[in-house]
Amino acid sequence: MAKLIPYPGSIRINVAGAFIVDDEITPESGSSNTPPLDSTLSPGTTLTANISNGQSSKTHNRDIVLPHHTSDVSHIAVDIGGSLAKLVYFTRDGDNLGGRINFTMFETENIQDLISFMSKLISARRRSSSVERSSKPDSRTDQHVYIMATGGGAYKFYDRLRKELDVEIWREDEMECLIVGLDFFITEIPDEVFTYSEQNPMSFVEAKQDIYPYLLVNIGSGVSMIMVSGPRQFKRIGGSSLGGGTLWGLLSLITGAKSFDEMLLLASKGDNTNVDMLVGDIYGTDYGRIGLKSSTIASSFGKVFKQRLESDEDDTDVDGPVHEGNQRFKAEDISRSLLYAISNNIGQIAYLQAQRYNLEHIYFGGSFIRGHPQTMNTLSYAIKFWSAGDKKAYFLRHEGYLGAVGAFLKRQPTGWGRRNSFDGKG
Structure with a gap:
């Protein structure tokens, strides 16, 4: 039938x-x-x-x-x-x-x-x-x-x-x-619908009927977080002004990229450790007592100020945006760092909202994601880390629609x- x-x-x-x-x-x-x-x-x-x-x-x-x-x-x-x-x-x-x-x-x-x-x-x-x-x-x-x-x-x-x-x-x-x-x-x-990890990039989830309650984190220009408890039963419980529009706006100022896809391409080629300060930069190793690996970001863009001061002492011209002559910081590295910063922020807020309302399933939607591996991995890792594996991040192949x-x-x-x-x- x-x-x-x-x-x-x-x-x-x-x-x-x-x-x-x-x-x-x-x-x-x-x-x-x-x-x-x-x-x-x-x-x-x-x-x-x-x-x-x-x-x-x-x-x-x-x-x-x-x-x-x-x-x-x-x-x-x-x-x-x-x-x-x-x-x-x-x-x-x-x-x-x-x-x-x-x-x-x-x-x-x-x-x-x-x-x-x-x-x-x-x-x-x-x-x-x-x-x-x-x-x-x-x-x-x-x-x-x-x-x-x-x-x-x-x-x-x-x-x-x-x-x-x-x-x-x-x-x-x-x-x-x-x-x-x-x-x-x-x-x-x-x-x-699928889950994402570096080991298993796209693990599909079988379509199901028993879906409530859940949290939708919709990442567009800004971010809306919506708790859905049943048919026609939903409530916006939070959000953030730091979303896709933030990434788009800042990277257009800093890198000169002309489109969102161009920015994501830059981020995919970048190395954020050239601009981000890591736990390993501070401790020289992991901080195992509180579960932080040496590769964990301690401060987004944390290396930039120190390196600019060193450049000033060397009389190196570092004035102006990256795309107007400052060659010390690559556009690719900056793009990846900012992508991580915004994604980590969204992931942690999403976890806190899910924890507050006791929601196990968290669906990420919106055109910010675009199937971009670094974005999905960051969001997924944030949910897994902060919830100690009790909550799951889900993604969609038509997340923007x-x-x-x-x-x-x-x-x-x-x-x-x-x-x-x-x-x-x-």
Whole structure:
């Protein structure tokens, strides 16, 4: 029997046989954050995915294939944050073999790129509906396209989106969308949730139904920590202003990097021990009595001031940012140090909140993570260290799309309820 998952408007998502596509294509043109529109979006064609026998030959951004979902989907979802805008939309196979949930991302400052991309999706959707209704007079395909929007940008850019896209826009609560999206990934999508360690970088966690209570740590421009105790039962219990926006802002000042991905690339090549003061720098060895290894960071950027003083004595010019002539500190080392500093801070606050509310499972979401090994390892190690192994850090392959997916799932018929995330009252 098909596994139909009902949600609160016009469709029910069939997740039977769902799987994540691993092979990605490289954008042929445009921004590095914007995958090219598939050839199926050309004028006169239908909005489709290319699926055959449960596999796909054209993919990007780890699409989720729904091989048995054939119902019409007449909406697009977008989560517009302070730094990034995340877009989720559905494409179906022309032979009714199923479809897929597509994911893509834009920098919020390039909002026009997002609007242009959405406009092409809407035009393709309308053409597809028109063609289907012409060939099948009894078709129930909805010719209208709806935008489900969440995040601060859903309010900031509301009038502009309505004017330029000429569609109806529903604004959904940001926190609720995060929870709806996370619940969906935890309970329905295989090989989505995993734990991370250097020894076992990606250990997948089996999808399960008994998920409450848990803590969601959503790391975007800032950080929100949300305790989820049951369906539609959540509370923001804390957060931090030191998040992805902090890393992005400081590294753009210090290193001259132009994008978040460039900053993460720098961090992956860096050696933080050139700028951070370690326990070993102070003790010459481990501080075993309190469980600190010699490699533990005692002070982020702790070596910088001393080395700059030494440079001054040598009459070395160290004025100005790194990217304007100061060659003593490498951009790669600074990037890694700051990444560790922010990640360690978030990890410790997350542990303290989980300890305070007796929460064992901690899920990290948000576009700050980006599947970056150093980030995940730092967060995971912090939770394991401070909890003495009693609590676990979990990550997701679609960590940046929780809000967008939640908004996508909320466009449903009146009366339907999410099997696990909703209480059935619609």
